[in-house]
Amino acid sequence: MNIKRYLSLAVAVVLTFNLLGRAEAQDMPGKRDSINSVVLNEKRVIQVILPDNYKAGSATKYDVLYIIDDWNIKLGRDIQHFIMDEHTMPPMIIVGVLNTDRDRDFLPTHNKGNNTSGGADKFLKFFRDELIPYIDKTYPSDGDNTLFGHSFGGVFVTYALLNEPQLFNNYIAGDPSYWWDNGIMLKQVKEKLPSLAGKGKSLYIGGREGQGMKEMNINPMDSLLKKDAPAGFEWVVKAYPKESHGTVRLKNFYDGLRFAYNDYGGKPLEFHPSGGIVLKNKPIKIWYFDDTTKVHYTFDGSQPLMTSPVVKSDIELSGPAKVTMRLIADRAKFDKSSSGEFREGTYLPATRLKKNYQSGGFHYAYYEGQWDKLPDFKTLKPVKEGIGDSTFNINKLPRQNNFGVVMDGQLEVKQEGYYIFGLGSDDGCKVYLDDKVIIDLDGLHDGDIERSYIVPLKKGFYPLRIEYFQKEGGRKLDLVYVTPDNIAKKKISPIPYTLQYGYR
Numbered sequence: 387m388n389i390k391r392y393l394s395l396a397v398a399v400v401l402t403f404n405l406l407g408r409a410e411a412q413d414m415p416g417k418r419d420s421i422n423s424v425v426l427n428e429k430r431v432i433q434v435i436l437p438d439n440y441k442a443g444s445a446t447k448y449d450v451l452y453i454i455d456d457w458n459i460k461l462g463r464d465i466q467h468f469i470m471d472e473h474t475m476p477p478m479i480i481v482g483v484l485n486t487d488r489d490r491d492f493l494p495t496h497n498k499g500n501n502t503s504g505g506a507d508k509f510l511k512f513f514r515d516e517l518i519p520y521i522d523k524t525y526p527s528d529g530d531n532t533l534f535g536h537s538f539g540g541v542f543v544t545y546a547l548l549n550e551p552q553l554f555n556n557y558i559a560g561d562p563s564y565w566w567d568n569g570i571m572l573k574q575v576k577e578k579l580p581s582l583a584g585k586g587k588s589l590y591i592g593g594r595e596g597q598g599m600k601e602m603n604i605n606p607m608d609s610l611l612k613k614d615a616p617a618g619f620e621w622v623v624k625a626y627p628k629e630s631h632g633t634v635r636l637k638n639f640y641d642g643l644r645f646a647y648n649d650y651g652g653k654p655l656e657f658h659p660s661g662g663i664v665l666k667n668k669p670i671k672i673w674y675f676d677d678t679t680k681v682h683y684t685f686d687g688s689q690p691l692m693t694s695p696v697v698k699s700d701i702e703l704s705g706p707a708k709v710t711m712r713l714i715a716d717r718a719k720f721d722k723s724s725s726g727e728f729r730e731g732t733y734l735p736a737t738r739l740k741k742n743y744q745s746g747g748f749h750y751a752y753y754e755g756q757w758d759k760l761p762d763f764k765t766l767k768p769v770k771e772g773i774g775d776s777t778f779n780i781n782k783l784p785r786q787n788n789f790g791v792v793m794d795g796q797l798e799v800k801q802e803g804y805y806i807f808g809l810g811s812d813d814g815c816k817v818y819l820d821d822k823v824i825i826d827l828d829g830l831h832d833g834d835i836e837r838s839y840i841v842p843l844k845k846g847f848y849p850l851r852i853e854y855f856q857k858e859g860g861r862k863l864d865l866v867y868v869t870p871d872n873i874a875k876k877k878i879s880p881i882p883y884t885l886q887y888g889y890r
Contacts, residue, residue, distance in 0.1 A: 413460075414433055414456075414459055414460060415433075415435050415459070415460060416433045416434050416436070416459075416463070416482070417433070417434050417435075417436075418432075418433060418434075419431075419432050419433075419434050420432065421516055421517060423512050423516055424516070425511050425512045425515060425516055426486075426508060426509070426512050428486060430483065430484070430486070430512070430517070432481055432482060432483055432484065432517070433459050433480075433482035433484065434479065434480070434481055434482075434521075434525060435463050435479070435480040435481075435482075436479055436525070436526075437477035437478065437479065438467075438477070439477060440477075440526065444526070446526060447526050447527060448476070448477060448478055448479045448526055448527065448528060449478045449479070449527075449528060449530040449531070449532065450478065450479045450481055450525075450527050450528075450531045450532070451466060451478045451479070451481070451531075451532045451534065451643075452483065452513075452517075452531060452532065452533045452534070452554070453480060453481070453482045453483070453535075454482075454483050454488075454491075454492070454533075454534070454535045454539045454542065455488065455535065455536060455539050456482065456484050456485055458482070458534065458536060458539075458635065459480070461635065461636065461639060462480060462482070462534060462639055465636070465639045465640050465643065466478060466480065466639075466643060468640075469640070469643055469644065469647075474647065474650060475643060475644075475646075475647040476647070476650060478532075479525055479526070479527060481517075481521055483517070487502050488538055489502050489503050489538065490502040490503060490504070490505040490509075491505055491506065491508075491509035491542070492509070492535065492538040492539050492541055492542040493505070493506055493541060493542075494507065494541070494545045494567075494570065494571070494574075495566075495567045497566070497567050506541075506542055506545050509542065510542075510545065510550055510553075513546070513550070514550055514553055518531065518553060530555055531553060531555060531556075532554060532555065532556040532557075532558065532643070532646055533546060533553075533554045533556070533557050533558065534558040534560070534638075534639065534642065535558075535562075536559075536560035536561060536562075536635050536638065537561055537562065537563050537631065538563050538566070539560070539562075540559035540560050540561060540562025540563065540591070541559075541562050541564065541566055541571055543557045543558065543559040543562065544557070544559055544562060544564075544571050544575065545571065545574070547582070548574050548575065548578040548579075548582075549578075551581075551582060551585055551587055554587075555586065555587060555588070555646075556587075556588045556590070556642075556645075556646035557587065557588065557589045557590070558589075558590045558638065558639070558643070558645075558646065559591045559592075559638075560592055560634065560638030560642070561592065561593050561594060561598070561602055561604075561631055561634050561635070561638065562591060562602060562604065563602055564603035564604055564606070564607050565602060565603040569603050569606065571607070572603070572606055572607060575607065575610055575611075576610055576614065579614050579615065579619075580614070582619045583616035583617055583618055583619065584616070584617065584618040585618060585619070586618060586716075586717075587619055587620070588619075588620040588621065588645065589611075589619075589620070589621040590621070590622050590624075590638075590642040590645045591604060591621070591622065591623045591624070592623075592625075592626060592634060592638035592641060592642065593623075593624075593625055593626070593634070594625065594626060594629050594630070594631065594634055595625035595626055595627040595628075595629075596625075596627075598625075598629075598631070598634075599625050604623065604625075608623040620645075622641075622645055624641060648716075649716045649717065649720050650715070653676075654724065654835060655676075655681070655711055655712075655713050655722040655723060655724040656675075656676075656724060656836055656837075657672055657673065657697075657709070657711055657726065658672070658673045658675075658808065658836075658838040659672065659673075659726070659806050659839055659840035660724075660726040660825075660837045660838050660839065661726040661727050661728060661838075661839055662726075662728055662824075662839045662840030662841055663728070663729060663730075663731035663732075663734075663840065663841050663842060664703065664705060664706060664728050664730055664731070664840075665731070665732070665733075665804075666705070666730055668804075668842075669702050669703060669704040669705075670702075670804060670840060671700045671701065671702055671703070671873070672700070672701045672702075672703055672709060673699065673700060673876060674697045674698070674699055674700075674701070674711070675699070678696060678697045678698060678699065680713050680714055681697040681711055681712065681713045681714075682695060682696055682697065682711070682712055682714060683695055683696075683697050683701065683709065683710060683711045683712070685703070685707040685708070685709055686707070686708065687708035687710055687725065688710065689710065689712060689723065690710060690711065690712040690714070690723075691714075692714060694712075697711060703728060705730060706730040707728050708726070708727050708728070709725065709726050710723060710724070711723065711724055732842070733842045733843060733844050734819070734841060734843055734844070736799065736843070736844045736845060736846020736847060736848060737796070737846060737847050737849065738846070738847060739796060739798075739847050739887060740847075740887075742890055743795065743796055743887040743888060743889055743890070744887060744888065744890045745798070745883070745884050745885070745886065746773060746775050746884070746886070746888070747774045747795075747883050747888055748773075748774045748793040748794055748795035748850070748852075748886050748887075748888040749771070749772075749773060749774070749793070749795055749889045750771065750772055750774040750791055750792065750793045750888075751763070751768035751770075751771045751791070751792045752768055752769050752770040752772075752783055752784070752789065752790075752791055753766050753768050753769060753789060753790040753791070753792075754769050754784075754785060754788065754789050754790075755788060755789070755790060755855075756857065757788075757790065757814075757855050757857065758829070758830055758857065759814055759828050759830075759855075760790070760814050760815075760816060760828050760853050760854075760855055761790065761855070763853060766790075768792075769784070770783075770784070773888055774793050774886070774888070775883055776883060780856070781861060786856075786861070787859075788856070788857060788858075789855070790853070790854060790856070791852075791853075791854045791855075791863070792851065792852070792853050792854075793851070793852045793854075794849070794850065794851035794852070794888075795850060795887050795888035795889065796847040796848060796849055796887040796888075797849075797850045797885060797886065797887075798846075798847055798885040798886075798887060799843045799844065799845055799846055799847070799885075800845060800885070801845070801869060801870050802842075802845055802870070803842065803869075803870025803871075803873075804840055804841070804843075804870055805841055805842075805868065805869060805870065806838055806839070806840045806867060806868040806873065807819070807824060807825065807838060807839050807841070807865070807866075807867050808836065808837070808838040808864075808865070808866045808867065808868070808878060809825045809827060809836065809837055809838070809864070809865055810836040810862055810863075810864040811827045811831070811834060811854060811862055811863055811864070812831050812835070812856075812859070812860050812861065813829070813830050813831055813856050813857050813859075814829050814831070814854070814855050815827045815828070815852065815854040815863060816828055816852070816853045817839075817850075817851070817852055817865065818849070818850070818851040818852075818853075819839075819848060819849070819850055820848055820849055821849060821851075824839040824841065825837045825838070825839050830857060834860065834862040847887070852865060865880070865881065866879060866880055867879065867880075867881055
């Protein structure tokens, strides 16, 4: 395709996107802000979207996603929120930079076929000297930045990577117009690529399979990166089938962010059982259900290193230990660790069934109040009491927020051996077995958390009590167990109501 046809395509795309931008301006998410730019000699309008869980005055800092082109802002917000809700990237500040003259700002060289082109150096200086410092000063930024641009914006993304690599950690170029000015970006990449060695930067390039990759001159860029990409520089070039220049943005956004945060996991690092009592000469298995490739462990309580053993789905524990697991991410700030104490002990003694206790569910007491941690329920008067049978559900209680529940009774054990009790809660909860805390998830949580405890039990009855409070947001209270005959099968189940005895 010749240069005139390319320019015709570019103009058509610009006109289409400008119409889309005007249509979406009124319902654009976030707050409008602006900077009087000395570098650009104009007022630049930005759209700032803060994380949903941001609280004014909080010390929490966030990564920042910078998006160029008006029409990409809402799409980028929606995709980022979707990935975040799936716990595979952190909450972020999103900064959308609204357009004035995208050809001037995004293109690094002037071409007589485009009168205003060639101002990318000033636009990059605007980012470096004005926009990023303003965001870092005004909003809770942690300085870890990602840049997304599409079409001509993808050219600017690549230009920024080569000329100011310290400004961003991740660069996402959607269907970039590398054909611009006879492939000038290819020449710059070949010249400056070696300078990116060891800087921990990542570049994601997405285009349209077949003719689209040829039209945008992405194939030669792919070849160049394959040949000359230095150590410590991560990159991907991906071709998407059956997409247009506009629709490919969605997949560029999604895959680019997933690539940028490939070592992030929002869920806490968990293994099961998380702690407990181990009998002498009767080993147990510790289960790990997630991706094991970056997780290491120790049995002496020390923080695992890259040289420590790699976690497997089953790890045998033959005696007392403090088990520590650590996910060692590419970026240290995404490292996660979790520890559990296993002590050597004996079977917990069983008791007899108490008078006036009947099977069919534990007794429950419902309280109302506002707490950040579990109160002393013994000093409070319940609003409502009953039996926690199959009809009981915390979502059907009189309040959805600011309440507490205590469930207590006796658990019948019909088989001797190891039992694993598992708890998932949001907000705070404790589980007592034989009047001793075996699982402690007290306090406020951003989401639900799961812990478990292994303990050897004899046949008979054991006092069991669950204390729970809910303040705001999601509600979860799940107590499950694994019986001795189901441990090898990892079969987890609720405690049958026929084995739950409560006061009548």
